[in-house]
Amino acid sequence: xxxxxxxxxxxxxxxxxxxxxxxxxxxxxxxxxxxxxxxxxxxxxxxxxxxxxxxxxxxxxxxxxxxxxxxxxxxxxxxxxxxxxxxxxxxxxxxxxxxxxxxxxxxxxxxxxxxxxxxxxxxxxxxxxxxxxxxxxxxxxxxxxxxxxxxxxxxxxxxxxxxxxxxxxxxxxxxxxxxxxxxxxxxxxxxxxxxxxxxxxxxxxxxxxxxxxxxxxxxxxxxxxxxxxxxxxxxxxxxxxxxxxxxxxxxxxxxxxxxxxxxxxxxxxxxxxxxxxxxxxxxxxxxxxxxxxxxxxxxxxxxxxxxxxxxxxxxxxxxxxxxxxxxxxxxxxxxxxxxxxxxxxxxxxxxxxxxxxxxxxxxxxxxxxxxxxxxxxxxxxxxxxxxxxxxxxxxxxxxxxxxxxxxxxxxxxxxxxxxxxxxxxxxxxxxxxxxxxxxxxxxxxxxxxxxxxxxxxxxxxxxxxxx
Ligand SMILES: *Cc1c(COP(=O)(O)O)cnc(C)c1O
Numbered sequence: 001x002x003x004x005x006x007x008x009x010x011x012x013x014x015x016x017x018x019x020x021x022x023x024x025x026x027x028x029x030x031x032x033x034x035x036x037x038x039x040x041x042x043x044x045x046x047x048x049x050x051x052x053x054x055x056x057x058x059x060x061x062x063x064x065x066x067x068x069x070x071x072x073x074x075x076x077x078x079x080x081x082x083x084x085x086x087x088x089x090x091x092x093x094x095x096x097x098x099x100x101x102x103x104x105x106x107x108x109x110x111x112x113x114x115x116x117x118x119x120x121x122x123x124x125x126x127x128x129x130x131x132x133x134x135x136x137x138x139x140x141x142x143x144x145x146x147x148x149x150x151x152x153x154x155x156x157x158x159x160x161x162x163x164x165x166x167x168x169x170x171x172x173x174x175x176x177x178x179x180x181x182x183x184x185x186x187x188x189x190x191x192x193x194x195x196x197x198x199x200x201x202x203x204x205x206x207x208x209x210x211x212x213x214x215x216x217x218x219x220x221x222x223x224x225x226x227x228x229x230x231x232x233x234x235x236x237x238x239x240x241x242x243x244x245x246x247x248x249x250x251x252x253x254x255x256x257x258x259x260x261x262x263x264x265x266x267x268x269x270x271x272x273x274x275x276x277x278x279x280x281x282x283x284x285x286x287x288x289x290x291x292x293x294x295x296x297x298x299x300x301x302x303x304x305x306x307x308x309x310x311x312x313x314x315x316x317x318x319x320x321x322x323x324x325x326x327x328x329x330x331x332x333x334x335x336x337x338x339x340x341x342x343x344x345x346x347x348x349x350x351x352x353x354x355x356x357x358x359x360x361x362x363x364x365x366x367x368x369x370x371x372x373x374x375x376x377x378x379x380x381x382x383x384x385x386x387x388x389x390x391x392x393x394x395x396x397x398x399x400x401x402x403x404x405x406x407x408x409x410x411x412x413x414x415x416x417x418x419x420x421x422x423x424x425x426x427x428x429x430x431x432x433x434x435x436x437x438x439x440x441x442x443x444x445x446x447x448x449x450x451x452x453x454x455x456x457x458x459x460x461x462x463x464x465x466x467x
Pocket of ligand 1: 155156157158160181187228229230261262263264294295296305306398399
């Protein structure tokens, strides 16, 4: 058969549309989507014919059935949401590319109620009048942090922007050169400062900043002293930075507010659970910071949000800033955050129920158990591959604790007759989208970030990847 004959065998769109299966498909999916998908499949086939070499011509055929089945599959794929579930086998707990923190299963009913029913979002039920959306979070955050007042915005970048725009617009903000962080996605502290209208005054050297550097930079123009937690990098060796307590003393002396961007911000002292100390919000407030900002979806384990806590006089001013309206949080965030924070009233409950905390604090025994269970399930498949449980290293992620290496357990798979990168690709592109790493020619699944109810799915996808 030559190419002209093959082209002639391609069905028309109408021909495919007439098939019973395709007619049925249109009860479930929009007609325009079915049409697009049929065109896509026929086009693909046409392109295949165009690129056919003389030698391959004989083995090639055009079958109506194949095109119909392809179209049905295509419709299903085209209709699925672009944002979809994946399995995180990387061991990076707060994986920014994979959605950062996960919400607790225990809050799902309340979240769905807030999403699908009317609520008192901005309504004061007691007095039957207009209320404030921010009121729902005030009480609990004040209780957990000891702060005078609270404001929650879209994310921590927005929080920093709002704080500086309110407190240091057209004034100078003094920051140590060693703390001019770039967070992922090219968010840079200096750029946010510029946007806010504050003038950045960099002080100190990259590795060392002393209290006197701050003091010498203070002038008539100074609006705030600012400290930024270098969440995603560390300067090691010959270093010096100024602690928040000293900065607060200096602020008092010159009557200047001190703001601290904590980045991750935790409510629990995670050093109790074998991680390095990460400054808690409570500590910063206790040490006298006037304003503290942090993310909702880093180590706090809640929804994306930027939380601002501190002195009432400043927070009241922020609430009146027009930017607040542009940066405001929606009701789903408020609900998810309030419900997550409520878990913190009992620390054990927080560790147990908030996935980010639970995954970061697994004991060795829990990890071994997870690894053994998954290993046994995979072993029963008798794959043509070598399979083992090995020591691995998980990461906190989300630009938090960059030097922290948390020992973990991984399942390592090396196929006998398949390139390991092909295995990785097959599993990534499978319906379950398993995301994992290749290390030392092994496909490596870190059990820390894999849910136990995902084990059987992994087994199923492995089985078809090897077939
Ligand atoms: C992560 C981070 C931010 C940005 O927080 P988002 O919630 O991602 O907007 C700002 N400052 C520091 C120090 C951070 O670590």
